[in-house]
Amino acid sequence: MARHPAILFVCLGNICRSPLAEAAFRQEAERIGLDVTVDSAGTGDWHVGEPPDPRAIAVARANGVDIAGYRGRQVAPADFERFDHVVALDLANLARLRALRPEGSRAALSLLLDHVPGRAGEPVADPYYGAQEGFDTTWADVTAGARALARRVAEAE
Ligand code: 4NP
Numbered sequence: 001m002a003r004h005p006a007i008l009f010v011c012l013g014n015i016c017r018s019p020l021a022e023a024a025f026r027q028e029a030e031r032i033g034l035d036v037t038v039d040s041a042g043t044g045d046w047h048v049g050e051p052p053d054p055r056a057i058a059v060a061r062a063n064g065v066d067i068a069g070y071r072g073r074q075v076a077p078a079d080f081e082r083f084d085h086v087v088a089l090d091l092a093n094l095a096r097l098r099a100l101r102p103e104g105s106r107a108a109l110s111l112l113l114d115h116v117p118g119r120a121g122e123p124v125a126d127p128y129y130g131a132q133e134g135f136d137t138t139w140a141d142v143t144a145g146a147r148a149l150a151r152r153v154a155e156a157e
Helices: 017-032 055-061 091-102 131-157
Strands: 006-011 039-041 083-088 108-111
Touching: 006 091, 017 039, 017 055, 017 091, 017 131, 055 131, 083 091, 083 131, 091 108
Parallel strands: 006 039, 006 083, 083 108
Antiparallel strands: none
């Protein structure tokens, strides 16, 4: 690859799951010494310009990453040119991304947990309407996905 790989995580609101996937991937990339561009976005536009949900900020902080400075944005067709991997957090958003993807775009589109052996096809559940504990599950899921994907990206380098 001519430049370092770029990875975009996409959920619905870009305030819960995808910022946590971005944080977990940054942490894992740093741990294994992988030089990457990482970002996240939402298929929806309700939270554009907003910081992550306070419960997401809290679980990331408890796991050693500060995401308070992240800001929500909506995914756009140009992201399929800017990123090598566009990674959906669940199946509804994967379907939206398939519809948005420009013809002939070079980005690889995948579901996050497809990268984890034994978890293909599983979504990362939306924790937005649940309790704080749901965010611990989200963190565990995005960490498993981030580790598996980071290994795969590192092997392709
Ligand atoms: P996320 O969670 O997709 O993990 O960021 C959600 C956040 C906000 C909404 C839905 C899901 N919402 O409907 O505002």
